[in-house]
Amino acid sequence: MNHSSTSRAALLTLRGDVEIPQLGFGTFQVSPRETAEVVTRALLTGYRHIDTASAYGNEAGVGQAVRASGLDRQEIFITTKCFNDDHGHEPAKRALRASLDRLETPYVDLYLIHWPVPARDRYVETWRALAELQADGLARAIGVSNFQPAHLERLIEETGEKPAINQVELHPRFQQIGLRREHERLASRPRPGARSPRAACSTTRRSSRSPRRTAGRPARSSSAGTCSSGTS
Numbered sequence: 001m002n003h004s005s006t007s008r009a010a011l012l013t014l015r016g017d018v019e020i021p022q023l024g025f026g027t028f029q030v031s032p033r034e035t036a037e038v039v040t041r042a043l044l045t046g047y048r049h050i051d052t053a054s055a056y057g058n059e060a061g062v063g064q065a066v067r068a069s070g071l072d073r074q075e076i077f078i079t080t081k082c083f084n085d086d087h088g089h090e091p092a093k094r095a096l097r098a099s100l101d102r103l104e105t106p107y108v109d110l111y112l113i114h115w116p117v118p119a120r121d122r123y124v125e126t127w128r129a130l131a132e133l134q135a136d137g138l139a140r141a142i143g144v145s146n147f148q149p150a151h152l153e154r155l156i157e158e159t160g161e162k163p164a165i166n167q168v169e170l171h172p173r174f175q176q177i178g179l180r181r182e183h184e185r186l187a188s189r190p191r192p193g194a195r196s197p198r199a200a201c202s203t204t205r206r207s208s209r210s211p212r213r214t215a216g217r218p219a220r221s222s223s224a225g226t227c228s229s230g231t232s
Contacts, residue, residue: 009048014164018141020110021077024049027058035061036068043069043076053081053114054099063103073105081114081145082130087122092129096138111139112167116151123151124158131161143167149182156186 011019025047030038035058039050043065052062059080066076080103086095096111111130116123123144130142143165144155156162166183170176 014141021049024051026051027056030058032058032061036064039065049077051079055083059099059102077109079110080108081112083114084117087117087120087126089125089129092126096133107137108139110141112143112145115146124155127155127159152186
């Protein structure tokens with residue numbers, strides 16, 4: 001398999017020294033029938049970060065393309081997400097295991113809570129489940145998506161754990177300046193009970209094209225956090 005220079009995209013470091021490619025390929029609105037072919041083309045182009053979600057219905061196609069690529073699993077960064085119906089301690093755990101079955105991989109590189117769903121008020125419980133899944137080796141890094149500052153504050157205050165990433169829509173027509181400032185503030189704030197800052201919430205950038213290409217930059221912070229990229 002010939003690969004372009006995209007596979008040499010810069011890497012950003014998340015919590016726990018997990019490296020995420022700065023460029024990623026999103027599968028939002030890619031139909032399940034076409035996913036394997038589309039992701040195969042992305043991998044041939046040189047992408048090494050594939051972003052999917054249980055809600056997209058195309059995890060199986062992503063897994064098929066990864067297995068057929070001839071690349072070592074460690075060379076491909078896979079992100080997937082826990083959807084709204086799977087909030088809660090045990091449901092979230094079952095959801096990741098179901099995603100792993102569909103992807104046919106023993107772990108994902110990044111697992112996100114897709115939406116906070118404050119009306120259900122189970123995102124803190126879900127976050128604790130993600131931390132346990134990470135400790136069990138089923139997710140190398142964990143984070144959130146579409147969270148607002150109040151949701152992030154509550155996660156950190158009640159669990160002491162900062163998300164590696166908050167994946168949100170971000171593009172020239174929707175710059176989310178206020179949210180990005182909050183990310184910077186939270187990135188530089190110590191965890192409750194900690195002596196110094198460890199990890200940052202991260203801003204993820206979503207383009208207006210589908211399939212989506214993403215890009216990011218390091219956070220301007222003395223902590224270990226990053227502003228990285230993805231799709232939602």
